[in-house]
Amino acid sequence: MEASNVSGLVGSEVWGYPAIMALCRLLTGGGWLAAKTVLALLAATGAVAAYGLALTSGRGRKRAVAAGLMVGASPSLLLWDAWGLKDGLTTSIVLWSLLVQTRARFSIACVGTMLSIYACLYLRPAAALFLAVALLARVRFRREYLAGFLVVVGAAALFVLPRLMTLVGIVDSLQVHDGTRLGFSGGYGSQNLLHHPQYLVTLLLGPFPWEFGPETAVPERWLYLGTIIWIASLFLGPTALRRAWADTAGVGRAAVMGASAYAAAYLATFGGAFYRQRSLLECVLLILVVLYLPLSPARAMMRIHVWLAAIAAVAVVHSPHLTPTTWSKYLAVCVMGLAVPLAFMYGLRHGAARRFRERHT
Template identity: 80%
Template sequence: MAVFTVAAVLHVGVVLVVHTQTNGYALFPDAQGYESTSARLAAAWRNEGPFETRNLSGLVGSSVWGYPVIMALGRVMTGGGWLAAKTVLALLAATGAVAAHGLALVSARGRKRALVVGLMVGASPSLLLWDAWGLKDGLIVALVLWALLVQTRARFSIACVSTMLGIYACLYLRPAAALFLALALLTRVRLRREYLAGSLIVVGAAALFILPRLMTLLGLVESLEVHDGIRLGFTGGYGSKNVLNHPQYLVALLLGPFPWAFGPETAVPGRWLYIGTVVWIACLALAPTVLRRAWADTHGVGRAAVLGSAAYAAAYIATFGGSFYRQRSLLECVLIILVVLYLPLSPAAAMMRIHVWLAFIAVVAVVHSPYLTPTIWSKLLAVGVIGLAVVLTLVCGHRWGTVRRFRDRRT
């Protein structure tokens, strides 16, 4: 309850602040579509009653109609407008922090780490921002984390039922997240008699519900135009920035939106994304060590999270790639969870590694940014200062480690 309260206050608070500061105007193009579509659906529901499921695709204008429909339901249930719907969705997204807390406890990582991981997910800058803008990423993260919790904690047959429900919901929200849940479930499969019932549930549900929906979505590939003349396919959609066809966008995928891009053209609300980007970049310094240890945990959430994230990242790289930072929010939250739960380093060693990594990123920033360092001499000076800071950090860290070891021997 404490974790949920903190997460709920943060999510709802940021929603209220952003809504007030923007006079209730949607800042993101997708959010504008969700706001107008949900308003139209809510008005129609109040006047005509609920629609049949097969009509929703035409009413929304998209085969992935889940989020505007949920937003419209929030409007109808509260009797309010877009702010009321965003508040309800923010509260649902805040439950993801509770699921993260439960994952830590199920993975036997201790109550302190469970509390930290719950608070970090609840205070994720990226998720707070997407909720405030009226986008669906916080809701998707909460759905995936709850499905992971059931997969890890419940019996295999119950885990199969919940996973199929989660996959079916994701196919109407974000199909790539369904791939995450499907691959995560594979880590629980065992060649034993008691797992036969769950396997039959998976096969039956996939044949009856999942497969027809997948065929519908695959039939839209290369036929749906996201802009005039630009078809939605496995080529990147907006701007064709997938990493397979355009490897140069790998840097944008890992480090974007670039926190050092503070030119006049970046004076937009999207600049708030830089906070979440810094957290993501810092976690990348610990990712190799953390992923190895998480993969070895077959009883907790470790291996399931790693395998699901790999599948989700592969789908992300092969489609939209470096241009869709929103889709990376799920990977950011999962990586934060894995860092807190499976980091084998001491806090001092972890901070040392993060400092060195951020120094390298800072060198890249000052070399490429014309606003931070406009001249060649300013670039050289900045690189020298950063290098000196790294050396001093390493020397101080080594001396502090030596002093601690000496004190431990004496005691």
């Protein structure tokens, strides 16, 4: 057994992505640029799926349009699509599968989910875990769910279990090179957060939008806008996730469970600076925030401004380009220390004036 056979046992991008690219090239009759364009168009249908998920969950047309636009204009997904990578396609498959799980009968949802799981095994196995756990959220102990449960068990026994058992049996004996055993990680350059928890800040805040040095003159700088959206979503996420968990009829609880399973696999394997694998989490979290946040847009933006200001204060002190010397860091801390009470006093005075006007109008 060689290391190259692992992809054939569980499926990976080594098999799935080139096959999809070859199919797109065959359909267009053109070159690789035409194939990548078709792949990007397929990935863009994830915006339609997000719109359908919002309507199915009873969120209203305005929130549905906002969710679709957020997915379609996601800076992270646009960057990977521009490179012709598979991240937008994987996200689209997951969103369409969630829509089928939410709208279709359970037996049909099981068939569609198993097909999507098998496709994800050859694109990104962690996304298959997302779909499998999300399907569990739809399970009810009723007679009409028996057929779907039998479909899942039969398909898992036929397709998933043989590969899983074979892989588990060879993990301890497989060697990439002589004396170098196969480790549980995301590959070269990955930062397993279970082994390296110091990279947690990189996961939550990276790629750092306050880095302006010459080493940042790479295409990854286009992810800075996506990082800001991701950081804002992290602040609004806990409130939205509580309401999403209570939504058992819509997509809420299924998306929370699936995203949690995917996040656990992501932390244990890739983590750190593997922002491509994080793009699915970004997309799902953003959808949940748009659909389930119980705040008005004005109040949400006010809280986001305060949160981003706190992150900016950390960035000013942290960045060697914004504050290159120790004295500049001290000066920045003093200025921010004066600005916080002034802003707090202004907020109290403005709030008191607004309440006075409301009482006398």
